[in-house]
Amino acid sequence: MYCTRNVTDDIVWIGGNDRRLSVFEGVYKCPTGVSYNSYLIKDEKTALMDTVDKSVASVFFENLEHELDGRPLDYAVIQHMEPDHSATLAELVLRHPETTIVCNAKLLTMIKQYFDFDADSRVMVVKEGDALELGRRSLAFVMAPMVHWPEVMVSYEQTGGLLFSADAFGTFGAIDGALFADEVDFMRDCLDEARRYYCNIVGKYGPQVSALLKKASGLKINMILPLHGYVWRTGMGDILDKYVKWASYAPEEQAVAIAYASVYGNTANAAEILSCALRERGVKTYMYDVSMTSADYVIAAAFRCSHLVFASTTYNAGIFVRMEELLHDLAAHNIQNRTAAFIENGSWAATSGKLMRGLLEGCKNMTFIDRTVSLKSAVKPDQRGELLLLADEIASSFARPTASGRAAEAPGNIEAAAFNRLSYGLFVLTARDGDKLNGCIINTAQMLTDKPHRITVAVNKANLTHDMILKTGVFNVSVLTESVPMSVFEHFGFASGRDVHKFQSFADFDIASNGVPYITANTNAYFAAHVVAAADNGTHTLFTADVDEAAVLSNEPSVTYAYYFAHIKPKKPAPAEETGGWVCRICGFKYEGDTLPEGYECPICKHGPEDFDRVEPAAKPTGHKWVCDICGFEYEGDTLPADYTCPLCKHGPEDFRQVY
Numbered sequence: 001m002y003c004t005r006n007v008t009d010d011i012v013w014i015g016g017n018d019r020r021l022s023v024f025e026g027v028y029k030c031p032t033g034v035s036y037n038s039y040l041i042k043d044e045k046t047a048l049m050d051t052v053d054k055s056v057a058s059v060f061f062e063n064l065e066h067e068l069d070g071r072p073l074d075y076a077v078i079q080h081m082e083p084d085h086s087a088t089l090a091e092l093v094l095r096h097p098e099t100t101i102v103c104n105a106k107l108l109t110m111i112k113q114y115f116d117f118d119a120d121s122r123v124m125v126v127k128e129g130d131a132l133e134l135g136r137r138s139l140a141f142v143m144a145p146m147v148h149w150p151e152v153m154v155s156y157e158q159t160g161g162l163l164f165s166a167d168a169f170g171t172f173g174a175i176d177g178a179l180f181a182d183e184v185d186f187m188r189d190c191l192d193e194a195r196r197y198y199c200n201i202v203g204k205y206g207p208q209v210s211a212l213l214k215k216a217s218g219l220k221i222n223m224i225l226p227l228h229g230y231v232w233r234t235g236m237g238d239i240l241d242k243y244v245k246w247a248s249y250a251p252e253e254q255a256v257a258i259a260y261a262s263v264y265g266n267t268a269n270a271a272e273i274l275s276c277a278l279r280e281r282g283v284k285t286y287m288y289d290v291s292m293t294s295a296d297y298v299i300a301a302a303f304r305c306s307h308l309v310f311a312s313t314t315y316n317a318g319i320f321v322r323m324e325e326l327l328h329d330l331a332a333h334n335i336q337n338r339t340a341a342f343i344e345n346g347s348w349a350a351t352s353g354k355l356m357r358g359l360l361e362g363c364k365n366m367t368f369i370d371r372t373v374s375l376k377s378a379v380k381p382d383q384r385g386e387l388l389l390l391a392d393e394i395a396s397s398f399a400r401p402t403a404s405g406r407a408a409e410a411p412g413n414i415e416a417a418a419f420n421r422l423s424y425g426l427f428v429l430t431a432r433d434g435d436k437l438n439g440c441i442i443n444t445a446q447m448l449t450d451k452p453h454r455i456t457v458a459v460n461k462a463n464l465t466h467d468m469i470l471k472t473g474v475f476n477v478s479v480l481t482e483s484v485p486m487s488v489f490e491h492f493g494f495a496s497g498r499d500v501h502k503f504q505s506f507a508d509f510d511i512a513s514n515g516v517p518y519i520t521a522n523t524n525a526y527f528a529a530h531v532v533a534a535a536d537n538g539t540h541t542l543f544t545a546d547v548d549e550a551a552v553l554s555n556e557p558s559v560t561y562a563y564y565f566a567h568i569k570p571k572k573p574a575p576a577e578e579t580g581g582w583v584c585r586i587c588g589f590k591y592e593g594d595t596l597p598e599g600y601e602c603p604i605c606k607h608g609p610e611d612f613d614r615v616e617p618a619a620k621p622t623g624h625k626w627v628c629d630i631c632g633f634e635y636e637g638d639t640l641p642a643d644y645t646c647p648l649c650k651h652g653p654e655d656f657r658q659v660y
């Protein structure tokens, strides 16, 4: 019997679930099954968006015939030729000889590789940007090579803003009748399987996924319809945020994933000692026995965590087989931007540490902790000490957040004022998310390389602009000049885009070709860029971005941080001591003195003592006051906490001046 669900009035999910599959692609365990999604668009023309795996062929064809209800199938759009989506294509053609297969040239080549039917006589070959009119709806095709195979394309339905995303945004797990991600608690219950799916299926192809995200960022997307897992119709920000991180190999979490291979438990013991020591140092750890946990789960953990520790016995003069598989797999999946450490064990010749490191040395941007702990059989007191030293080194290798979320306090040999000697410019950083335009002030825009034209910006995570860039992957930087008034800093720096619409009351902007605003007054240049990497730096994310557009707007000199302090920022007067006296309630004139003389007449409005009110002197403050030199926010208390962050402009204690 058919089993379908409506996506919209005229688009139906006609896929199926397989809960008997033990390993997907012959490798990846599927404890909760997998869904194979296929969608039928029922417009003036009918269009099938991919077929399904042969395991769910029976219900798929029942679904298709039920939903067609006797209508011809005009088009079968094939986006990906991996057989979990295309295995039923030959039967589809037999059942529906009237169908035109819509695909790109690479897909056509693969169709002929897999099948013997005459594909040429029934194919419509499309390329990037081509459109297929279905009536009310229209499909535009976007090439997405290596997400996950080279022939992949995705389809954008322009009327409804629907992205048929092929493998992208898929997840392991049967969908249990809940077609939409908002019908489950996705981030709590499904994110781990989405991550495991992403890292293992397309994790190797981060730049290609980033390229697809970049193309998608220019589209208004109301719904994402992947070939596995749930359809996204609301709250896509969270999963887009994860995709930006995964594609750029940015860790999601400042934590250590410890993977160990142990034959008789001694290497496991060393890993446990290290994990305990790290926990005692406030570092979060996760442990995996590679003999029990398959590599795909550990790979997902490695994509999630900032730090990795590998502990392995020496086996056949090499690395223990499961650990060797894991490390090969990690390198093959392009793991990068991580800090790694090693523990080796060997009763007569421990070599696994050097060999493990060697397998990861070809990965990009890896930091290796030099201390490799070497065990000879069981852990001895000296080696326990070595493990504690390794824990010290790992713990100090990343800025550990304190309870307030700020980095740990700098040791005493770092003078905070030294950082004020660095020179900075000042910029308006702008972003767009749908109709929402927003911007904030930053001092961290830098040119990184000339070829390609690549820049970096570091953005505080508390800023809405940060979240918008993380989600959309695009931003603009406008370079402020010395003519910029304080009001621009107040406008973009002292209020949050979550509370105000900064571009509703601001006229001096234009829109760049990426759809993001840039500032046209008191600026001398702007840059429009797309993110190629996002690195988590505790309080800030460092975005590396390639410039797509840049223009000079004026010849005025750029404003520097020093110029801002010297010439733009208003000087705060020292607070006057509040004295007692009498205030005229008619004109506000204040008579200083304890007693208002009999018959006194206000020198301003000429009213008499009956119109004066007594004001008592202000109580002498018992605590202290600091003023933020950036935005003027005042903090009162006994001490300014060392990890204090200004609630308005997010600057730290180094930018606060004590008033009393």
Ligand code: FEO
Binding pocket: 080, 082, 084, 085, 148, 149, 167, 227, 228
């Ligand atoms: Fe779901 Fe690449 O196939």
